[in-house]
Amino acid sequence: MLIILTKLKKAVLLVIDVQNDFCPGGTLEVKDGDGVVPVINRIMGEFPKVAATQDWHPQNHVSFASNHRGMSAFDSVSINGIDQVLWPDHCVQGTEGADLHPDLDKRYFDIILRKGTAPGLDSYSAFFENDKTTSTGIEYYLKGLGIEAVYVCGLATDFCVFYSVMDSVEIGFKTTLIVDAARGVDFPEGSIEKAVANMRSAGVKVVKSEEVLPA
Ligand code: VGL
Ligand code: ZN
Numbered sequence: 740m741l742i743i744l745t746k747l748k749k750a751v752l753l754v755i756d757v758q759n760d761f762c763p764g765g766t767l768e769v770k771d772g773d774g775v776v777p778v779i780n781r782i783m784g785e786f787p788k789v790a791a792t793q794d795w796h797p798q799n800h801v802s803f804a805s806n807h808r809g810m811s812a813f814d815s816v817s818i819n820g821i822d823q824v825l826w827p828d829h830c831v832q833g834t835e836g837a838d839l840h841p842d843l844d845k846r847y848f849d850i851i852l853r854k855g856t857a858p859g860l861d862s863y864s865a866f867f868e869n870d871k872t873t874s875t876g877i878e879y880y881l882k883g884l885g886i887e888a889v890y891v892c893g894l895a896t897d898f899c900v901f902y903s904v905m906d907s908v909e910i911g912f913k914t915t916l917i918v919d920a921a922r923g924v925d926f927p928e929g930s931i932e933k934a935v936a937n938m939r940s941a942g943v944k945v946v947k948s949e950e951v952l953p954a
Contacts, residue, residue, distance in 0.1 A: 747951065751886045752786040753865060753907075754779055755893030755900050755921075756794045757843050760829040760836035762894075767829040769895050769922050776842045778920040778948050779892055783847040785951055788884060790877065791845075792865045794830035794899065795837060795853035802861045803828045813926060821869055823861060824926075830855070852877050864902035866910065878910055888913040890951065896923030897930040901938065908941050915944040917951065 757779065759765050762772040783789050796802065804812040804825035812827045830837040839845060854862040854875050862868040866878050881889070889912040891904050900921050907914040916938055923931035939945055 747786055747888065747890075749886055750786055750888040750890060751788040751790055751881055751884075752779075752783060753889055753891045753893075753903060754783075754789065754791040754843075754848075755865060755891065755903055756792055756830075756895070757840050757893050758793060758830055758836065759838050759840060760794075762840055765829070765836055766827045767924075769924055772894050772922050773840060773842075775893060775920050775922055776840050778917075780842075780844045782892075782917070782920065782948050782951050783844060785953070786847075786890065788849050788881075788886065789847040790865075790881070791839065791848045791851045792893075792899070792903075793837065793839065793851055793853045794855050794862075795832050796830050796855045797858050798828070798831055799858050800855065800861075801859050802826050802855070818859075821860075823869070832856070850877075850880065863899045864906045865899070866903060866906035881912070886912070888915070890915045890917055892917040892920030894922055896921045897926070897934040898924060901934040904938050904943055905941060908943060913944075914942075915946055917948050918945050919947050 760767050761769045799806055804810050805828055810825050812825055814825045816823050860868050867874060889907045891900055893900055904914055904916055925931045
């Protein structure tokens with residue numbers, strides 16, 4: 740009973756893309772990506788609701804450099820007026836690389852949202868695809884639960900975490916980044932620092948995981 744009472748009220752922990760391909764040894768590895776796993780496992784129980792996302796691309800996905808003749812990974816292109824960084828093939832539907840990290844404690848996940856499933860459109864944010872208008876539906880799931888506060892963690896700080904955080908603020912959720920429970924690609928170099936600064940400017944609270952644990 741005590742434990743339930745200490746939980747953060749009307750809050751969700753949003754766990755972004757903690758998948759094998761974003762961890763060391765994966766095709767789009769984030770430095771120390773798996774370092775978020777023990778931190779997330781430690782804090783998950785404090786939240787009444789936990790929502791996880793999974794980047795979940797078809798093999799012919801527009802974000803893969805391999806699907807663009809003459810282009811290389813980390814090149815940038817514009818597709819239908821949307822800037823797109825081209826990535827190595829990653830998080831292909833049904834592959835081990837797309838699986839959530841084996842040590843991540845999935846017992847707490849109330850919902851797992853898959854995104855980036857349309858071949859022609861990428862989806863960094865948990866809330867909107869990269870056209871900024873196509874909803875993933877999770878806004879309404881969270882609103883339906885009466886959620887007011889969104890705590891974001893996972894991978895990558897400068898891409899999917901960043902866009903999820905910014906959309907969360909825009910939607911009107913009180914939004915917090917749990918900074919030691921996130922790691923970034925840092926492409927181009929400096930982009931993690933820039934992303935955190937931009938989040939702060941947008942009114943996002945930036946905290947360490949110990950601040951969400953009971954004293
Ligand atoms: C991500 C690049 C491409 C992420 C996903 O999860 O941050 N980054 N797809
Ligand atoms: Zn992706």
